[in-house]
Amino acid sequence: MKTLLTNIKELLQVREPDIIKVSGAEMKELPGIKNSWLLIEDDQIIDFGHMDQLGNIEADERIDCTDKIVLPTWCDSHTHIVYAGNREQEFADRINGLSYEEIANHGGGILNSAETLQETSEEDIYEQSAKRLEEVMKLGTGAVEIKSGYGLTKEAELKMLRVIKKLRENYELPVKSTFLGAHAIPKDYKERPEAYMDLVINDILPEVARQELAEYIDIFCEKGYFSVEDTNRLLGAAREYGLRPKIHVNQFNSIGGVKAGVEHDALSVDHLEIMKKEDIEVLKGTHTMPVALPSCSLFLSIPYTPARELLEAGLPLALATDFNPGSTPSGNMNLVVSLACIKMKMTPEEAINAATLNGAYAMDLSKSHGSITKGKKANFIITKKIPSYTFLPYAFGTNSIESVFINGKKI
Numbered sequence: 001m002k003t004l005l006t007n008i009k010e011l012l013q014v015r016e017p018d019i020i021k022v023s024g025a026e027m028k029e030l031p032g033i034k035n036s037w038l039l040i041e042d043d044q045i046i047d048f049g050h051m052d053q054l055g056n057i058e059a060d061e062r063i064d065c066t067d068k069i070v071l072p073t074w075c076d077s078h079t080h081i082v083y084a085g086n087r088e089q090e091f092a093d094r095i096n097g098l099s100y101e102e103i104a105n106h107g108g109g110i111l112n113s114a115e116t117l118q119e120t121s122e123e124d125i126y127e128q129s130a131k132r133l134e135e136v137m138k139l140g141t142g143a144v145e146i147k148s149g150y151g152l153t154k155e156a157e158l159k160m161l162r163v164i165k166k167l168r169e170n171y172e173l174p175v176k177s178t179f180l181g182a183h184a185i186p187k188d189y190k191e192r193p194e195a196y197m198d199l200v201i202n203d204i205l206p207e208v209a210r211q212e213l214a215e216y217i218d219i220f221c222e223k224g225y226f227s228v229e230d231t232n233r234l235l236g237a238a239r240e241y242g243l244r245p246k247i248h249v250n251q252f253n254s255i256g257g258v259k260a261g262v263e264h265d266a267l268s269v270d271h272l273e274i275m276k277k278e279d280i281e282v283l284k285g286t287h288t289m290p291v292a293l294p295s296c297s298l299f300l301s302i303p304y305t306p307a308r309e310l311l312e313a314g315l316p317l318a319l320a321t322d323f324n325p326g327s328t329p330s331g332n333m334n335l336v337v338s339l340a341c342i343k344m345k346m347t348p349e350e351a352i353n354a355a356t357l358n359g360a361y362a363m364d365l366s367k368s369h370g371s372i373t374k375g376k377k378a379n380f381i382i383t384k385k386i387p388s389y390t391f392l393p394y395a396f397g398t399n400s401i402e403s404v405f406i407n408g409k410k411i
């Protein structure tokens with residue numbers, strides 16, 4: 001089945017196959033073709049070009065894109081979409097003056113979500129999560145990573161990971177799975193946190209690997225959660241099973257998590273709200289993608305990742321949602337792109353690069369996703385009639401998306 005898109009106002013993020021990420025000053029460039037066409041066949045991008053050079057192409061379907069922009073779907077490399085229930089009461093508590101930390105110390109936060117998830121059936125968790133996945137796909141997300149981490153027991157962590165697996169089987173978009181057993185210390189282990197690390201490393205991790213339920217390993221490396229020592233131990237053990245790190249670091253404090261990630265060749269280090277000079281230095285010349293989560297900063301009123309400092313140091317940057325019930329109950333990548341421009345002073349070009357190609361890199365997907373490239377998957381967004389791509393982040397809160405195609409199919 002061939003589909004031809006014509007009269008595209010601008011085809012964005014057009015790249016050669018060898019470009020798998022963009023860094024530093026390169027991120028200012030967002031290559032595109034104005035007044036263009038795009039040909040897809042089944043699930044693949046076949047060809048594209050300027051309307052002047054459109055020959056006699058046979059197609060089963062034609063879509064006129066006059067005044068509309070076509071760009072790759074968003075690649076959301078950090079989410080916790082699989083969860084049960086919500087935490088709107090904590091939201092109200094924070095408005096009334098409690099901090100995220102205080103709520104967590106009183107048994108709320110991640111432990112609250114873990115309790116709910118443990119009590120919820122696998123089918124129910126699947127239904128709740130599938131609804132969220134469908135919602136974000138309609139908002140333009142065409143590839144997603146999902147973490148466990150609200151189970152915190154062997155049984156419940158495996159339950160979450162099976163739900164992620166089922167989502168992957170039932171939906172067209174790529175779904176990458178990350179084991180985040182080390183997300184918080186469960187209540188029963190409060191006085192003996194090392195025993196929880198032993199459980200994660202010696203019992204849950206081997207089973208996750210045996211059942212091939214995750215590609216990546218994650219840990220919340222943060223004061224009050226897991227130390228750098230725990231991080232090194234877990235990442236070392238996970239390497240034996242072939243799980244590459246994608247880790248939570250520097251959300252509230254800079255304690256050495258970035259360095260630990262880099263030393264274990266992390267695919268990404270995520271959050272990075274609090275960055276010391278040495279955190280930036282240690283990322284230079286590595287394969288590790290820094291990932292910023294600006295809607296978490298918005299929701300918790302915490303600092304934004306210092307994007308300008310990272311980019312000026314020549315580093316790449318990806319943007320993701322962090323969709324979860326506690327710190328970011330939103331999976332809207334359009335809002336993330338707007339916040340990156342408004343609050344992190346990224347240009348629209350930088351933000352779109354960060355939310356597409358670099359997001360794909362942070363999930364090992366940039367050979368097949370994240371740009372308009374011949375041979376890549378036909379995952380793209382057709383916007384409504386808009387004046388320019390800058391309108392996307394500018395008109396924050398407005399849905400400028402007309403349709404979303406995943407694997408060549410309109411969803």
Ligand SMILES: N=CN[C@@H](CCC(=O)O)C(=O)O
Nearest residue numbers: 109110220322324325326327
């Ligand atoms: N910071 C750690 N984990 C999640 C939030 C967890 C929660 O509050 O439920 C995050 O990435 O923000």
Ligand SMILES: [Zn+2]
Nearest residue numbers: 078080248322
């Ligand atoms: Zn997270």
